[in-house]
Amino acid sequence: MKAWWLCLLLASAAQADEVRIDITGFMFAPQPLDVPVGTTVTWVNHDPIPHTIAQSSHLFRSAALDTDDRFSFTFTTPGTFQYFCTVHPQMVGTVHVVPR
């Protein structure tokens, strides 16, 4: 019984992927990003000026991120998700979320 629970825990831990998107020089990288459903994506701002992360259909929106600040979102449904920086709308990115 205990072994069964351990397997379940390990399986769910293995599915809890985390991927980072770096913001450097007004660019998101990697770009675009492909991840499986359930992935937590963390944006990290390396620029000396603030940026935000806003999803184009209002799925999520960060506060202003200062240098080295980060913002995370867990994608729970497949699809193509476009996002941009509300301070610099020319900064755009895409996350492709694919089924497992």
Ligand SMILES: [Cu+2]
């Ligand atoms: Cu920006």
